[in-house]
Amino acid sequence: MNRSKPLTRALQYLALLGYIAFLAFPLLWMLSTSFKTPQEVVELHPSLIPREPTLDNYTSAFEQQHLARAAWNSLQVSVGSAVLTVVIALPAAYALARVRSRINTLATAWILLSQLFPFILLVIPLFIILKGASLTNSLFGLILVYVTWSLPFALWMLQGFVRGIPRELEEAAAMDGASRFQTLWRIVAPLLAPGVVAVTLFAFISSWNEFFFALVLLKRPELATLPLELAKFVGIEGIARLGPLAAGSLMATVPSLIFFAFLQRRLTSGGLAGAVKG
Amino acid sequence: MTTLNEELPLARKKRLSHNRYAYFLVLPALAPVLILSVVPLLNGIYLGFTDARAGLNQTTHFTGIENYTELLSNDLFWASFKIGLIWAFSVTILQFLAALGLALLLNLNLRLQWLTRTLALVPWAMPPVIVGIMWQLVYHPDAGLVNEALYRVGMGDLATNWLGDFSTALPAVIVVGVWAGMPQTTVVLLAGLQGVPAELNEAAAVDGASTWRRFWSITLPQLRPVIVAITSLDFIWNFNSFGLVYVLTTGGPGGKTMLPMLFAYEEAFKFGHFGTAAAMGNVMVLIIVVLLFFYLRRRMREVNA
Incomplete structure (x- = not known):
């Protein structure tokens, strides 16, 4: 590969630049729109670099558009479902990883199978059930749905991390007279910490980004999560208020960006190969 | 499993109590999944064979295949399915080709890779709703990036209301679908490429095989399982996708981008026809x-041949 001809190499760089442009320009455009004054946003021939950059869009996104309230709702829902998911999944994953069980196969089968079904099949009965339990129009109801939806994957991920801890370590600790609890707390927990962080973040981000269930289950405007509020914003006054819309959207993306920055190494260094091949 | 049978009775007894302990730990995870996803899903499949409607005092009757015979004669439903298939096939194929190209480039030792690697992940990190909003800004008829770029290169006549025009709406939405889904596919293909043994390629190069030849005869066959897995998943995800197009066009203009999921959503939660919507599902x-x-x-x- 190192002996490529100069022409080939040039073409490769050209292709790479093409990809960079395709991937980056939409982002740059949103970034640029978020710093433009209301007058400049609607000008006929807009430029990429704002003439008079302003932070007004960021402040007005928060002040006028109920975005702060929506962000707070999203934060409650995401933290709630992330914590609940991990608290439920961790003991289960430990047990499943250490004891051979058919539930393992079932959990994996369910993860794969559940991908197949369009959400509409799930959401109608779920809506009826939750309505019966007065849990529609409730952030807690939404948390329950998100936890259920993150659990199989969280279980599967955490099991992988538990399996990575050699059983001999635990046996050695038990041999040295450590109680079961001590073994779990002193030996297993520290080794499991990175896995727990990854799964917590995963559950947080899936809830933070989720749109469809929230759209169906939350009808009261004061309960709207961030994606709902932003989507509404497009429909009603998006055209006139592109600046604050762009600013709000960028802020809503920050948590996911942090998550991906955290995972980036693993993702691009081929760390997923194992996960993909099962 | 043979070792299990050879175990002493005492060890087996211990294992059994161990198992019971395990089930106790697993139950809190199992219960919500059963109650809030397995049962509703089965119920949802059943609802597709009933006349269920929204509302408190509705009684539901089993109607067999009536929903399906009605759907057969529903032109809007067929139109939506056609759009869904065009969307899912185009996005999956284009996504795959674009991602394969990018993965191959990323697998070479070029400069600027850190930038592409980061950028290739960003669309993945963005919530579908935000991706939709962002592309609305890009496609905006007056203040959008696309029309301005066309104007700058002297093709201003081509400028149009991309998402609002009957002929351009679906292709425009497909481009967004490709953009949004490329990262996952790229990452998976890149992982697959890194699993191709370098020795194979080197040996072929020594034997005088051209780059192109090596790609067709070594890389691609080695990559096949990964390709099959990711294109299948991509197709399912694309066919079932909702948020992105809901924000971009809400199925418009004139139903030109009405994906099946959007259609079923409207049927269920706008008109209250739960049974019909479930049947569509x-x-x-x-x-x-x-x-x-x-x-x-x-x-x-192909594998067996």
């Missing part, structure tokens, strides 16, 4: 299963 599952069956069977044969 069932048809979607059926179509996916049939398509996947033929796709996977063909791939299997």
